[in-house]
Every structure is written in structure tokens, then in C-alpha cells.
Amino acid sequence: MSESLTLSEATDLIEAAEAEAEEMGLKMVIAVANPEGNLIAQHRMDDAWLASVEISRNKAYTAAALQMPTHELAEPSQPGESLWGLQTTDEGRIVVFGGGYPLEADGEIVGTIGVSGGEVEQDMAVASAGVERFEERHA
Amino acid sequence: MSESLTLSEATDLIEAAEAEAEEMGLKMVIAVANPEGNLIAQHRMDDAWLASVEISRNKAYTAAALQMPTHELAEPSQPGESLWGLQTTDEGRIVVFGGGYPLEADGEIVGTIGVSGGEVEQDMAVASAGVERFEERHA
Amino acid sequence: MSESLTLSEATDLIEAAEAEAEEMGLKMVIAVANPEGNLIAQHRMDDAWLASVEISRNKAYTAAALQMPTHELAEPSQPGESLWGLQTTDEGRIVVFGGGYPLEADGEIVGTIGVSGGEVEQDMAVASAGVERFEERHA
Amino acid sequence: MSESLTLSEATDLIEAAEAEAEEMGLKMVIAVANPEGNLIAQHRMDDAWLASVEISRNKAYTAAALQMPTHELAEPSQPGESLWGLQTTDEGRIVVFGGGYPLEADGEIVGTIGVSGGEVEQDMAVASAGVERFEERHA
Numbered sequence: 325m326s327e328s329l330t331l332s333e334a335t336d337l338i339e340a341a342e343a344e345a346e347e348m349g350l351k352m353v354i355a356v357a358n359p360e361g362n363l364i365a366q367h368r369m370d371d372a373w374l375a376s377v378e379i380s381r382n383k384a385y386t387a388a389a390l391q392m393p394t395h396e397l398a399e400p401s402q403p404g405e406s407l408w409g410l411q412t413t414d415e416g417r418i419v420v421f422g423g424g425y426p427l428e429a430d431g432e433i434v435g436t437i438g439v440s441g442g443e444v445e446q447d448m449a450v451a452s453a454g455v456e457r458f459e460e461r462h463a
Numbered sequence: 464m465s466e467s468l469t470l471s472e473a474t475d476l477i478e479a480a481e482a483e484a485e486e487m488g489l490k491m492v493i494a495v496a497n498p499e500g501n502l503i504a505q506h507r508m509d510d511a512w513l514a515s516v517e518i519s520r521n522k523a524y525t526a527a528a529l530q531m532p533t534h535e536l537a538e539p540s541q542p543g544e545s546l547w548g549l550q551t552t553d554e555g556r557i558v559v560f561g562g563g564y565p566l567e568a569d570g571e572i573v574g575t576i577g578v579s580g581g582e583v584e585q586d587m588a589v590a591s592a593g594v595e596r597f598e599e600r601h602a
Numbered sequence: 603m604s605e606s607l608t609l610s611e612a613t614d615l616i617e618a619a620e621a622e623a624e625e626m627g628l629k630m631v632i633a634v635a636n637p638e639g640n641l642i643a644q645h646r647m648d649d650a651w652l653a654s655v656e657i658s659r660n661k662a663y664t665a666a667a668l669q670m671p672t673h674e675l676a677e678p679s680q681p682g683e684s685l686w687g688l689q690t691t692d693e694g695r696i697v698v699f700g701g702g703y704p705l706e707a708d709g710e711i712v713g714t715i716g717v718s719g720g721e722v723e724q725d726m727a728v729a730s731a732g733v734e735r736f737e738e739r740h741a
Numbered sequence: 742m743s744e745s746l747t748l749s750e751a752t753d754l755i756e757a758a759e760a761e762a763e764e765m766g767l768k769m770v771i772a773v774a775n776p777e778g779n780l781i782a783q784h785r786m787d788d789a790w791l792a793s794v795e796i797s798r799n800k801a802y803t804a805a806a807l808q809m810p811t812h813e814l815a816e817p818s819q820p821g822e823s824l825w826g827l828q829t830t831d832e833g834r835i836v837v838f839g840g841g842y843p844l845e846a847d848g849e850i851v852g853t854i855g856v857s858g859g860e861v862e863q864d865m866a867v868a869s870a871g872v873e874r875f876e877e878r879h880a
Contacts, residue, residue: 330787363794366783370747374500375528377780378553403542411548416555420548444545469648499777502655505644509608516641652778653806656831681820689826694833698826722823 328358329427329435333461334365337427337437337454342369344453345441352441352450353380359433361388369441376440382417383424383438383451389414391433395422395448423447425455429462467497468566468574472600473504476566476576476593483592484508484580491580491589492519498572500527508580515579521556522563522577522590528553530572534561534587562586564594568601606636607705607713611739612643615705615715615732620647622731623719630719630728631658637711639666647719654718660695661702661716661729667692669711673700673726701725703733707740745775746844746852750878751782754844754854754871761870762786762858769858769867770797776850778805786858793857799834800841800855800868806831808850812839812865840864842872846879 329337334356345352353376355366361384368377386394397420400407411420422445424438437458439451468476473495484491492515494505500523507516525533536559539546550559561584563577576597578590607615612634623630631654633644639662646655664672675698678685689698700723702716715736717729746754751773762769770793772783778801785794803811814837817824828837839862841855854875856868 331784335784362785362791363783364785366780367748367752368779368781373529374779375525375553375557382552398547401548411551416551419552421546470645474645497777499775499779501646501652501777502644503646505641506609506613507640507642513640651807653803653831653835660830676825679826689829694829697830699824 327429327432327434329356329364331364333458334435336461337457338365338367340457341437341439341450341454342367345369345450348446348449350442350446350450352439352447353377354450354454355380355384355438356454357381357384357388357436357438359388359435361385361436364435372441379419379440380423380438383419383440383447384436385417385424385438386419387424387426387436387438388433389418391426393422393426394419394424394438395444398422423451425451427455427458466571466573468495468503470503472597473574475600476596477504477506479596480576480578480589480593481506481508484589487585487588489581489585489589491578491586492516493589493593494519494523494577495593496520496523496527496575496577498527498574500524500575503574511580518558518579519562519577522558522579522586523575524556524563524577525558526563526565526575526577527572528556530565532561532565533558533563533577534583537561562590564590566594566597605707605710605712606638607634607642609642611736612713614739615735616643616645618735619715619717619728619732620645623647623728626724626727628720628724628728630717630725631655632728632732633658633662633716634732635659635662635666635714635716637666637713639663639714642713650719657697657718658701658716661697661718661725662714663695663702663716664697665702665704665714665716666711667696669704671700671704672697672702672716673722676700701729703729705733705736744849744851746773746781748781750875751852753878754874755782755784757874758854758856758867758871759784759786762867765863765866767859767863767867769856769864770794771867771871772797772801772855773871774798774801774805774853774855776805776852778802778853781852789858796836796857797840797855800836800857800864801853802834802841802855803836804841804843804853804855805850806834808843810839810843811836811841811855812861815839840868842868844872844875 351372490511629650768789
């Protein structure tokens with residue numbers, strides 16, 4: 325298991341994502357997990373969708389469990405494609421639409437971020453603000 | 464978190480939906496939940512489908528958890544669309560076909576209704592009778 | 603499978619139990635199931651405990667699934683007794699404290715009632731009001 | 742259904758609890774939920790137990806679902822006592838040892854806090870620091 329983000333780094337990324345969501349006028353749930361997919365921190369913005377509590381956590385889980393951004397799973401899990409059926413495996417924790425990203429430092433995944441609460445592009449934009457904060461810290 | 468429907472209001476909506484189902488010759492299960500997706504009341508009409516017990520409850524849950532009617536989820540969750548895979552998230556509680564509706568008063572969701580037991584259009588018609596009763600009460 | 607209570611009988615029992623709860627100053631969740639343990643109707647009185655939604659449903663389930671009142675399971679499920687461990691079987695649906703009762707007519711179980719929301723003796727008293735209503739109907 | 746804590750209040754309570762844990766040399770997971778038991782925020786301090794992610798969340802859930810501190814459930818759920826078996830109901834979410842507390846303002850529960858990561862007395866002490874911060878805010 326590689327090194328993990330600390331709680332203090334995790335809440336910093338969450339705050340960057342929250343700031344982006346507020347600027348976009350969105351209400352999101354933001355989760356950060358360690359490289360083993362286990363939760364470090366999660367914030368539900370006021371009035372964000374209830375379903376997003378579980379979905380954001382599972383986007384963070386998926387990005388760790390498959391070591392890739394969740395939007396890359398959308399195409400291979402389509403009917404007729406190679407990973408058709410992926411989304412119902414692993415006790416229902418795999419999310420195959422965008423908003424989950426691994427956080428890499430020196431070629432190692434040290435954590436993941438998952439965001440849910442709006443349209444997929446919005447989830448991705450808010451999560452990306454967290455990823456950018458992470459990259460600034462590790463630049 | 465907004466105010467919630469009372470039990471007495473919930474059973475009134477259920478009775479309106481039941482009356483509509485009877486008039487249409489249908490057997491339905493009808494569930495009403497609070498704004499956080501937790502059950503207030505549920506009635507299974509005689510000989511209604513067993514699966515509809517869980518499905519109606521989850522339609523009510525979904526309408527609360529994503530703050531929209533469940534039929535609006537049908538298109539974005541199709542193969543190739545942006546929310547493909549939504550229907551298997553959140554511990555299998557998300558229903559992406561019609562029959563679940565939020566109940567709004569003064570711009571706030573105060574509860575939801577979910578109906579299952581027939582074709583989707585029938586579920587929607589019966590649930591709508593509950594929504595109408597709600598709207599009459601809040602007119 | 604024996605005959606089942608109808609929805610109309612079920613809501614009548616629930617109303618009798620609700621009336622008793624109100625008289626006792628209690629807030630309860632009341633569930634009625636058919637002889638196969640599947641829900642017919644459930645009402646959560648305003649401000650009743652959230653946990654009682656699941657617990658009342660499972661008391662009704664248990665009374666059907668083991669064909670006896672749930673309080674009779676308390677003693678045999680104690681440490682060292684013959685059914686030690688019973689309460690963690692059957693996907694966690696077995697409740698081993700009072701408040702669930704089978705409803706028998708002509709020696710056949712035709713449904714069950716489960717009540718949760720207070721101390722066990724209170725749950726039992728409120729459920730018993732439902733049982734009594736049932737017995738009046740079948741006297 | 743009463744009003745809920747905001748995210749900003751929730752993270753303030755979590756920080757108060759974290760500060761107490763640090764002073765005591767402990768690593769804890771701290772969760773804050775709304776009155777319907779749904780998560781608002783959760784922080785896992787670095788190197789806190791993995792099991793505590795779920796346990797703290799469920800302590801917060803239990804304090805909402807049964808409207809009382811979780812340590813009050815320890816005695817009635819003992820073998821031979823009235824609520825023996827409570828701990829395995831409600832899909833395994835009920836925690837019957839200390840560390841979960843309701844947060845009340847003007848006689849209404851507006852949220853709950855759950856802490857896990859050490860001995861029960863330690864969990865209770867850290868959670869209490871969160872409760873005290875809440876009470877200062879509402880004094």
C-alpha cells in the first residue's frame with residue numbers, strides 16, 4: 325500500500341472543491357478516500373442530494389479500486405462492450421460515470437476524490453478543482 | 464432540511480391514489496416518504512405485486528434522494544447517456560422509471576410518493592392522483 | 603399459504619393500535635404483514651423513532667417467519683440457551699424482543715402485527731390493541 | 742422533522758472533537774448526521790481504526806434513529822434485559838455502546854455526533870467535546 329493523503333490534505337482538497345461548487349452555484353457531496361478506497365473525509369454541502377452521499381463515496385472508492393477516473397469506465401461498461409456488467413459487481417460500489425479521480429504523486433496513487441450532486445460534467449468540474457489543489461500542493 | 468408531511472396527510476394521499484387505482488381496475492403498492500427518504504406510510508392493495516413493496520418504497524426514496532420525479536431519470540440513465548449506471552448505485556435504491564414524485568409546498572420538498580404495481584404509465588397515473596390531492600391541500 | 607388479511611383489515615388494526623398509542627402518549631411505528639411475512643401496510647406516527655420503521659417491519663416479519671410472538675424468542679436466544687445466535691440469522695430480520703404477534707383465525711395465521719417506538723412493554727401494549735381489534739372482528 | 746445543522750456547524754463540531762482527541766493523544770473518526778440519521782460530514786484522523794469509519798457513522802445514525810445517546814442502550818440490550826437483541830436489528834446499524842449523542846436546540850434534535858477510535862470512555866470524551874462546542878454555539 326502506498327502512502328496516503330493525510331486528513332489535513334483531504335479537507336484542503338474538499339474545501340477547494342466546495343469553493344468551486346459555490347462559485348458554480350451547485351450543492352455537492354465530496355468524499356476523499358485513501359489508496360485502499362477507505363474514507364478519509366466527506367462533506368455534504370447544505371441541501372445537496374441525499375443519494376450523493378453514497379454515490380460520491382463510491383466514486384472515490386471506484387477510483388481507488390480500479391485505479392482510474394470513473395468516467396473512463398463509462399464506455400467499456402456499455403452494452404456489448406468488454407466490461408458490460410462491471411457496474412453491478414463489487415457489492416454495487418462501482419460507479420461508471422464521471423466525478424471520481426485518483427490523486428497521484430510521483431507515479432503513486434495516494435488517495436482519490438469523488439464528487440456527486442449535479443450533472444456529470446458538473447461533478448467532474450468540481451472534483452477537478454480538488455484534483456488541481458492536490459497538484460498544486462505536489463508541484 | 465425542510466418540514467415533513469404528517470402521517471395524516473400521507474394516508475390521505477395514499478387513499479386518493481388507491482381510489483384512482485380502484486377506478487382504473489389496478490392493484491398498486493403506494494408509499495409516502497419524508498424529505499430525507501424515510502418511510503411515513505405504505506399500503507399494499509390486495510393482490511398487488513410483491514416486488515412493488517420494495518419498488519414503491521424505492522421510488523419514494525429516489526424522488527427524495529435526487530429531488531426529482533423518477534421518470535426524469537429514464538433518459539439520462541440509458542446506455543450511452545451521461546448517467547448510465549445510475550440505477551445500480553446507492554445500494555440499489557435508485558429507480559429510474561416513472562411513479563415517484565416529490566411533493567413541494569412553497570418551493571420546498573416536504574415529502575415524496577412512490578407507486579408500483581402496473582405498467583409505468585399506470586404507476587404514474589396513480590401516483591399523480593396522490594400528487595393532485597397534495598396540491599389541493601396546499602392550494 | 604393460508605388466507606391473508608386484506609389491506610382494509612390491516613389499516614383497521616393499525617388504527618386501533620394508533621389510538622392506543624395516542625391514549626398512552628406514545629409515538630409508534632406499526633406494521634402489518636401477511637402470513638408469508640411480506641408487508642401489507644405500515645404507518646409511522648409523527649416523530650416516532652426512525653429505527654422503528656425497520657424494527658416494526660421485522661417484528662411483523664419474525665412473527666410470520668417463526669409463527670409465534672416475538673417476546674417468546676427472548677429467552678431461548680439468551681447466551682447458553684438453545685437458540686443462542688438466532689437473532690443474527692435470516693439476514694438480520696429476526697427480532698427477539700416483544701412487539702410482534704401472529705394474528706390467528708380458525709387456527710390459521712392470516713397475518714402479523716409488529717410495533718416499535720418505546721419500551722418493550724409499551725410496544726407490546728400497543729400491538730396488543732391491534733390484536734384485540736383483530737379478535738373482535740373474528741369473534 | 743426538525744431543522745438540521747449546517748455543514749459549517751458540523752465541521753466546527755468535528756474540529757472541536759479533533760482538538761480534544763489530539764490533546765488526549767488519540768486518533769478518532771468523527772461523524773455528524775442530520776436528525777434523520779443521514780451524514781453531513783465525517784473525518785478520519787490519520788491512523789484511526791478502519792472499523793471506526795463505519796462505527797462512528799452508525800453511532801451518529803443510532804443517536805438520531807432512537808433519539809438518545811448510544812451509551813444508554815448498553816444496559817437494556819444486555820442478555821436477560823428488555824432490549825436484548827436490539828444491537829442486531831435495523832440492518833446492523835444500531836450501536837449499543839457509548840460515543841453517539843443527539844444535539845438538541847430548543848428541545849429539538851437538530852443533528853447527532855458519533856465518535857469511534859478508542860476505548861468507549863475515550864470515544865465519549867471526544868464526542869462530548871463536540872457536544873460542548875454545539876452547546877456553546879446555542880447558548
